[in-house]
Amino acid sequence: MKVVLASDHGGYELANEIESYLQELGVSVDYIGCNCPDSVDYSDYGIPAAEKVANQEYDRAIVICGTGIGMSISANKVKGIRCALVHDVYTARVTREHNDSNVLAMGARVIGVDLAKEIVKTWMGSEFEGGRHARRIEKIAEYESKE
Secondary structure: OEEEEEEOHHHHHHHHHHHHHHHHOOOEEEEOOOOOOOOOOOHHHHHHHHHHHHOOOOOEEEEEEOOOHHHHHHHOOOOOOOEEEOOOHHHHHHHHHOOOOOEEEEEOOOOOHHHHHHHHHHHHHOOOOOOHHHHHHHHHHHHHHOO
């Protein structure tokens, strides 16, 4: 599993923690920035991370900003991306099982480091169930193909 990780200034510190945590879990991870706590635009990092997943350079992405909202909106603009903004372990699991999310967004100002790690562990360890959920994902893909 290859994961690309990105953050803006609001998620910079949490992203560093998550990068180390993913490495501890044995996950191949590449951090593509930002590389300092100075103010930057989340879209400059969220969109490229999502594009790397859409282009199949990476299996999944994790994007982090202050609330997770800006990163999730940005990532979801990329065709083929199903980015879920998650603040608890339950939705981390269900978004993989039911929505086949391929990008995880988190808000560093909303959740703490320990919860973020549990979310990542759960999201990384959960698999898409398919079945009736696959039909729903296919409808999204159909709509995207009209654009």
